[in-house]
Amino acid sequence: xxxxxxxxxxxxxxxxxxxxxxxxxxxxxxxxxxxxxxxxxxxxxxxxxxxxxxxxxxxxxxxxxxxxxxxxxxxxxxxxxxxxxxxxxxxxxxxxxxxxxxxxxxxxxxxxxxxx
Amino acid sequence: xxxxxxxxxxxxxxxxxxxxxxxxxxxxxxxxxxxxxxxxxxxxxxxxxxxxxxxxxxxxxxxxxxxxxxxxxxxxxxxxxxxxxxxxxxxxxxxxxxxxxxxxxxxxxxx
Numbered sequence: 001x002x003x004x005x006x007x008x009x010x011x012x013x014x015x016x017x018x019x020x021x022x023x024x025x026x027x028x029x030x031x032x033x034x035x036x037x038x039x040x041x042x043x044x045x046x047x048x049x050x051x052x053x054x055x056x057x058x059x060x061x062x063x064x065x066x067x068x069x070x071x072x073x074x075x076x077x078x079x080x081x082x083x084x085x086x087x088x089x090x091x092x093x094x095x096x097x098x099x100x101x102x103x104x105x106x107x108x109x110x111x112x113x114x115x116x
Numbered sequence: 117x118x119x120x121x122x123x124x125x126x127x128x129x130x131x132x133x134x135x136x137x138x139x140x141x142x143x144x145x146x147x148x149x150x151x152x153x154x155x156x157x158x159x160x161x162x163x164x165x166x167x168x169x170x171x172x173x174x175x176x177x178x179x180x181x182x183x184x185x186x187x188x189x190x191x192x193x194x195x196x197x198x199x200x201x202x203x204x205x206x207x208x209x210x211x212x213x214x215x216x217x218x219x220x221x222x223x224x225x226x227x
Binding site for chain 2: 025035037044045046047048059095101102103104105107108109
């Protein structure tokens with residue numbers, strides 16, 4: 001069974017940093033591209049970032065470029081999102097998602113709240 | 117950058133059929149596959165349609181997807197509506213410059 005379990009969310013002050021993790025199991029992690037997608041409270045889905053299967057290529061939404069860094073450790077079957085210079089508008093549930101051609105499985109999400 | 121526009125909400129009665137549209141603002145809808153995701157309240161999204169009209173295993177055949185080049189839009193049709201279908205539905209596509217673009221979501225009420 002495919003499982004994606006996010007962790008690392010919490011309350012952080014504006015300007016602070018947080019690192020999210022996504023532990024994958026039930027499939028060959030190193031064969032799949034991975035994404036981060038976020039959802040602000042009561043709002044829709046917004047794509048954040050993606051990384052290819054071996055970690056050599058990454059892409060970011062303009063809203064997070066230069067502040068967020070996606071990475072992965074295929075030996076540990078884990079995806080990461082390093083978030084720096086956090087702003088109030090980054091407050092959201094962050095989902096990791098698996099993709100072969102397209103996104104097919106999603107984790108349960110982890111809530112990040114940016115507030116003083 | 118292109119946008120995908122969905123109606124904010126739709127409603128229909130149990131047993132009926134509903135169609136949710138997703139209109140692409142620029143570029144051809146047929147150029148890149150469209151996916152549809154269902155998100156029930158308090159849950160993470162799940163895939164109900166991929167590659168325009170393909171259903172993942174476990175998704176009932178009451179769910180179907182299509183594209184219409186004349187209106188540059190995709191559609192998700194749910195027939196034989198059940199109360200459990202009440203959820204938010206998101207379309208998603210991409211192009212060479214935009215890896216993932218979501219529509220704004222449609223709230224389906226089954227009343």
